[in-house]
Amino acid sequence: ISVPILSNISIKPSTMTSTDGDSYGHPFSPSMIPLTHHPQRQSEVRAPEAWGGASSPAAPSGSPSSSSSSPPSQDPAPMPRRRSRALTSPLKTIQRVWADSKRLRSFVVCIQALLRGLGQVVFTNNALSGTCILVALFVQEPFVATGAIVALATNTLTAYLLGMPKGMITDGLFGYNGVLVGAALATFIVPHWQFTTYFAIMFSAMVATFIHIAMGTFLGPYGLPVLTMPFNLSVAIFLYGCMDSEYFWVEFKGRLIDPRAPHIIEFRLLDIILATFRGIGQVYLCDNYISGVLILFGIAINSRISALFAYVGSLSGIIYAFAIGTSTNAVDLGLWGFNGVLASMAIGGFFFRLNGPTALLAVIAGFTASMLYAMWRIFFSVWGIPSGTFAFCTGAYIFLFMKGSVPALHAVPLAEITTPEGNLGLSGIKSYFPFLACLPSTPSPV
Numbered sequence: 001i002s003v004p005i006l007s008n009i010s011i012k013p014s015t016m017t018s019t020d021g022d023s024y025g026h027p028f029s030p031s032m033i034p035l036t037h038h039p040q041r042q043s044e045v046r047a048p049e050a051w052g053g054a055s056s057p058a059a060p061s062g063s064p065s066s067s068s069s070s071p072p073s074q075d076p077a078p079m080p081r082r083r084s085r086a087l088t089s090p091l092k093t094i095q096r097v098w099a100d101s102k103r104l105r106s107f108v109v110c111i112q113a114l115l116r117g118l119g120q121v122v123f124t125n126n127a128l129s130g131t132c133i134l135v136a137l138f139v140q141e142p143f144v145a146t147g148a149i150v151a152l153a154t155n156t157l158t159a160y161l162l163g164m165p166k167g168m169i170t171d172g173l174f175g176y177n178g179v180l181v182g183a184a185l186a187t188f189i190v191p192h193w194q195f196t197t198y199f200a201i202m203f204s205a206m207v208a209t210f211i212h213i214a215m216g217t218f219l220g221p222y223g224l225p226v227l228t229m230p231f232n233l234s235v236a237i238f239l240y241g242c243m244d245s246e247y248f249w250v251e252f253k254g255r256l257i258d259p260r261a262p263h264i265i266e267f268r269l270l271d272i273i274l275a276t277f278r279g280i281g282q283v284y285l286c287d288n289y290i291s292g293v294l295i296l297f298g299i300a301i302n303s304r305i306s307a308l309f310a311y312v313g314s315l316s317g318i319i320y321a322f323a324i325g326t327s328t329n330a331v332d333l334g335l336w337g338f339n340g341v342l343a344s345m346a347i348g349g350f351f352f353r354l355n356g357p358t359a360l361l362a363v364i365a366g367f368t369a370s371m372l373y374a375m376w377r378i379f380f381s382v383w384g385i386p387s388g389t390f391a392f393c394t395g396a397y398i399f400l401f402m403k404g405s406v407p408a409l410h411a412v413p414l415a416e417i418t419t420p421e422g423n424l425g426l427s428g429i430k431s432y433f434p435f436l437a438c439l440p441s442t443p444s445p446v
Contacts, residue, residue: 109170117152117175121228122283122295122310122342123350124302125171125418132298136291137183137284143193144186144285150198151182151205158209177212178205180231180389183285188239188386189248196247200238208234223414224400225351228342232388239385250384271332272318279314279337287333305349305420309362313337313344316366317373324374339373339391340366346396349420350412357408361399369395 115130124130137145155178159169168174185201186192211230219226242248274289281292300307314337321336330336348354348362373391380387403411412423 113156113170113172114149114152114175116170116172117156118148118172118179119298119302120172120176121179122299123306123345124299126298126302129298129302130172132294132301133284136281136286136294136298139294140281140284140286140288140291141186144183147182147186147198147201148179148284149182151178151185151201154178154202154205155181155209158206159213162209162213164213174209174212177208177226177228177231177234179284180228181205181208181234184231184235184386184388185238187285188250189242190250191248200248204234204238207237223403223411224397225414227346227393227396228389229393232390232393235388236380236385240383243384272315275318275332275334276311276314276337278332278334279317280310280334280341282334282338283341292334299345303349303419303421305354306345309344309348310341312348312363313340313342313366313369316340316344316363317370320367320370320374326374335377336370336373339369339389339395342389342392343369343395346392347399349423350417351400352403353410353412353423354420355408355410357406358410361409365395365399368398 112127115127115134116125118130118133119126134145137148152175156169156175159174164174181204182201185204189197189200191197208230211233212226215226215229239250242250277289277292277296278287279292280296281288284291284295286292296307296310299310317336317340318331321331326336344362344366347365348359352358369391372395373387376387376390403409417423
């Protein structure tokens, strides 16, 4: 047997491979070399999972590559060192880590649920809107913000432990009442930054969850929402029970505007503008107009229609306050605006599809909630506790019970509610400029 001596063929160590196609001790594999440098692989391309596992076909004995008289083989062009996926494709690495990390995904979903719970107070199922509202709470007062966060987490965790639908939990529907409970108790009870105060906030938020579930069971068959009534009942029960407490005392008496105080009707235009923003902020118990601007911006991120009706509702409360000649101090603090904000947003495109009669009814709902606030604030001031959003809830239920009786009101099923734009089926540029909905989507025939 004669063995040809391949003295004319120079083989570099960087290209030495085994018969199965893999390299030993080198930074790159022949499988990374383009197929133009491997004539024997032109007829066969292996799957990625077969790299290094299947042997490549050997060249026939009579081929020129096995002859000693053939010219020297050409070495492949030098290639850069193989880099890790984290350096060559960071986005793919992040996607792979996200797909493999169940804990990370659960954490992100939990944060989104909490942020959506912050936004659901003003009918916004949007985590970015919730982030803006959270910033507004910290602008108002850090203790109010932390109280709202603690109550929000307690409310959501209680619903999770009770086995409530995960879809409702992730949408923040079991968190928004907790936000108001925490903000209200952090505002109206003393002392601040104490363990007992946070314990009271957590317990009241847990009770609000129970009330939410009970009211949902009662109102569900009628297709009616719970709104913020669990917050009203939970806070009223706790604050009224604190009248004889040695650890808490209600600070609301110092904040109550005396109805017999002098009524000063003089009000400048700038004061009215700032009062409207404070009315929006008072939804979260923020009397800072900067917080009101941030909250309105968060609403606008989710729905421009809702943002418009929020401002209209706050303005309607101020107009009604001037009409009955109430104290200017209460108007300046925004106390006459927040119930109108929620009522106008609820009727103006959220629970009903927006049309001409619905828009008019939303403005009337703002005035109705303001009229009810004039009654509820006097009723609850007898016991020295705030009226909360009782005016909004009672006013909104008046119009919500009208569904099915008024042909012009087209109620949206609770399971199908998204945003006022979504309820109208608007998308694209029309969702940002709703008045474009009146324009034809296709050219009219000539």
